[in-house]
Amino acid sequence: MKMKKLVFLIAMIMLCSIGFAGCGGKTSESDSLWDFEALEKQTPETEDAGYTYAGNENIKGIYFEGAEYNGEATKIFAFVGVPETEKPTNGYPAMVLVHGGLGQAYGDWVKLWTDRGYVAIALSVDANMTDSANKASLNERGGPRISITPADMKNPANSWEYISVANIIACHNILRSMDSVDKTNVGITGISWGSYLTCITVGVDTRFKFGIPVYGAGYNHEDVTGELAGVFQMDDESLAIYRERFDPSVYMKHCKIPMFWLAGANDHAFSLACNQKCADLNQGRNTYSWRGKLTHGQQPGDGSGLHEIFVFADEMTKSEKGLLRVSEGEVQSGGISLRVENVGAAKADFYWSSYPLEYWHDAMNVWERESVAIDGDTLRTAVPQTAVFGFVEITDENGNIVSSRLFTF
Known part of the structure; x- marks a missing residue:
């Protein structure tokens, strides 16, 4: 009996070592690496970095204590900005901005949003x-560099993904602690690896009102010819852990908010199919x-x-008219039929590929383009018999570009 109790105690200690917030809070989902109930309560103290971005007094550099890395607290850098316009009655809408590979915390990115009336970090x-x-x-106390390795699968709490998402949630907490922010109107956008992190975060942190992933999402381990394919060449055990606990697809299934997805069929790193x-x-x-x-x-x-x-964000936070909306569409009798609303369609093109996914990033891959007929609020196009994938790209009356979903034929 004593031996059984000892084994149980050791098992519990091992489980407690996984989470940044420790063992004691409940995870929002049983398959989550993050204890969101604990993380949402942790608003870190901020430290003034001592300078502003390019002389803009409303955009300041700060540091905040982030998730532990190698057993030590991290000191994470961020730019945070507040609009110079008069504060709305309920506060400004706000954005969390997550950069990609070879990127950084960009002051000019924050300025793009403050100029439009958003608090941004x-x-x-x-x-x-x-x-x-x-x-x-280089920030010596800034945590891990961007990486996904088999070692991370064995020690999740020390991984770049775990630490980054925990720090993104901390940034959300910082925004929500500001008197100038409307807590009901906070969104998130990420670029490339930042988009990848965004897709995880919106499935963990349920407080965001909307998300805007640009270029990347989940299932990248299934895209064997992308530029990132080498990242996911792990041993079977590590890859199984990645699929079950790390990939954005594990968390996106818990997302219940409006999402705006942007990417190109020619992207070298992420495929539209994934x-x-x-x-x-x-x-x-x-x-x-x-x-x-x-361009990526x-x-x-x-x-x-x-x-x-910005048009999408303004629609979500300021009740502006927003983008053209496209129906799921019908594929039948060798063609696609779509209906559009909210804004009129001015131009539409059908992009299709006869190549399966494993050739998408090959130099010989060719996406074909054909014009689509517009009849009021209905768009119709024929689908070639050799097509494997296809989507309709639509330019609305205001010059904004949206599209149908990606169809698989």
Whole structure:
């Protein structure tokens, strides 16, 4: 009996070592790495970095204590900005901004949002700090660099993914602690690896009103020819742990908020097929902007290049008219039929590929494009017999680009 009690005690100690918040709070879902009930209560103290972004007194550099890494507290850098306009009665809407690989906490990204009337916070998820001129340098106490390794699967609490999502939730807590913020109107957007983290976070932190993933989502371990394929070449045991506890698809199935998905069919890192499969798990309303061609990078994805991001956010937070809405569509008799509403359609193109997923990132892969007939609020196009995948890209009367879902034929 004593031996059984000892074994049970050891097992409980091992379980408690997994979470940043410790063992004692309940996880929102049994398969979650994060104890959200504990994390949402932890608003870290902030420390002034001593400078503003490019002389903008409303955008300050700060540090906050993040999740532990290698048993030590981290000191995470972020830029946080408040609009210079008069505060609305209920406070400003707000955004959490999550950068991608080779990125940093960008002051100019925060400014894009403060100029539009949002409080915004952009944190580093790659052990960086950023100076007043937007130049990055290594932050020795900034936690892990961007990585996904078999070692992370064995020690989840020390992984880049676990620590980054915990720090993103901390940023959300910081925003919600500010008197200037409308707590009912907080969204999140991420770019590339930041988009990947966004798709995890919205399934863990249920307080966000909407999410905007740009380029990346889940199921990347199924995309064997993407630029990121090497990241997921793990041993079978590690890959099984990744699929069950780390991939965004594990968490997206718990998401119940409006999501705006943006990516290009020509993306070298993430495929539309994997993105669509992940988006289909969302229980909230999905809006798509799949595009035939889209450059992958910070500026194209931060709103300075994709202005639809701001249109969607304003619709969510300010009750503005927003983007054209597209029906799920019907595929029958060798064609696709779609209905649109809210805004008129001005132009539409059907992009299709005869190549299966394993060739999507191959240099020989070709996406074909054909014009789509617009009849009032109805769009129709024929589907070639050789098509494997296809989507309709639509430009509305205001020049905004949205799309249908990605169809598999």
